Amino acid sequence: MAHISAAERRPQFIEAAIVVIARDGVDGATTRRIADEAKAPLATLHYCFQTKENLLVAVFEHLSSEMSVDLDSIAVKGASTATVAERVLTATMQWLVDRPVRARAEIEIDLWAQRNDPEMARGIYDGFRQAWTDLLMKGRTPLPAAEVETLVRVMIALADGLTMQFISDLDPQRTMRDTETACTMIRSYLKSRSRAAA
Numbered sequence: 001m002a003h004i005s006a007a008e009r010r011p012q013f014i015e016a017a018i019v020v021i022a023r024d025g026v027d028g029a030t031t032r033r034i035a036d037e038a039k040a041p042l043a044t045l046h047y048c049f050q051t052k053e054n055l056l057v058a059v060f061e062h063l064s065s066e067m068s069v070d071l072d073s074i075a076v077k078g079a080s081t082a083t084v085a086e087r088v089l090t091a092t093m094q095w096l097v098d099r100p101v102r103a104r105a106e107i108e109i110d111l112w113a114q115r116n117d118p119e120m121a122r123g124i125y126d127g128f129r130q131a132w133t134d135l136l137m138k139g140r141t142p143l144p145a146a147e148v149e150t151l152v153r154v155m156i157a158l159a160d161g162l163t164m165q166f167i168s169d170l171d172p173q174r175t176m177r178d179t180e181t182a183c184t185m186i187r188s189y190l191k192s193r194s195r196a197a198a
Contacts, residue, residue, distance in 0.1 A: 001124060001164075004040075006044070006102060009040060009044055009045075009048050010049075011062075012038045012040060013034060013035075013038050013040065013048055013049065013055065013150065014055075014058055014059050014062050015038070016034050016035075016037035016038035016040075017029060017037075017055055017056075017059045017092040017105075018059060018062075018063070018101060018102060018105045019101060019105075020034050020037050021059065021065045021104075021105040021108050021109065022100075022101045022102070022104040022105040023098065023131050025108050025112075026108050026109060026112035027112070029046050029052075029189055030052075031052055031055070034055070037126060048066055050132030056109055056112070056113075056120075057120065059123060060106070060110075060120075061104065063102055063105065063106050063109075064108055064124075064127060064128075066095075066102075067092065067095050071088060071091055071092070071135065073088070073091075074087045074088060074091055074135065076138040076139065077138070078140055079121060079139060079140060079141060080139055080140050080141050080190075081136055081140070081141045081190060082138070082139075082141075082187045083145055084135055084136055084138065084190070084192040085139075085151065085155060085183075085186050085187075086183040086186060086187065087181055088132055088135055088136070088155065089158065089159060089179060090176075090180075090183060092180055093161050093163075093166075093176065093177065093179040096163055096175075097172040097176065100166070100167065100170060103165045103166060103167055105159075106163075107163060107164065107167060109124075112145055114153055114177065122186055124156070125156065127153060128156055129149070129152050129153070129156065131151045132156070133149065133152050134152065136148050136152065140146075143190075143193075147193070151186070151189075151190075154186075155186070158186075160173055161178055162178055
């Protein structure tokens with residue numbers, strides 16, 4: 001049997017962990033179950049990641065980088081802040097409904113981090129907040145930083161709620177309809193805010 005390097009094994013373990021976490025939750029995703037899913041020796045998993053926590057971080061970073069590639073493709077140049085906000089929320093939710101196993105794994109890791117590793121949980125949200133803030137600040141009608149921060153926090157709350165509903169009922173059409181409603185709410189808020197500022 002040919003030797004498989006640690007560099008080749010790492011992505012296999014990450015993919016296996018996503019499947020097992022989505023199916024069994026983080027607490028149920030033992031390193032043995034993950035190694036079995038990857039069809040690899042348990043010792044190799046421990047060699048590649050040392051601890052389950054290191055593997056969880058790698059899984060979350062992998063999922064975040066996949067999603068950020070899609071967000072980076074959002075056209076923001078010349079678009080209004082409201083349009084950018086809608087595109088960010090819609091692209092995020094479309095990414096999640098297209099990948100229900102990844103959506104569930106991401107939520108499971110986030111909930112686990114909230115209970116077990118508050119620093120990791122803060123890092124998860126800080127990453128989303130920063131990425132979304134950077135995109136919104138490129139809008140044609142930039143808001144003051146404090147208002148962007150509030151808007152991003154509300155958008156993340158909407159995305160979290162929509163994701164929880166989606167992984168509960170697995171109805172992509174309903175989730176995207178609800179996302180359109182959330183976008184209408186954001187647009188309405190930003191329109192009323194700009195009228196108040198005028």
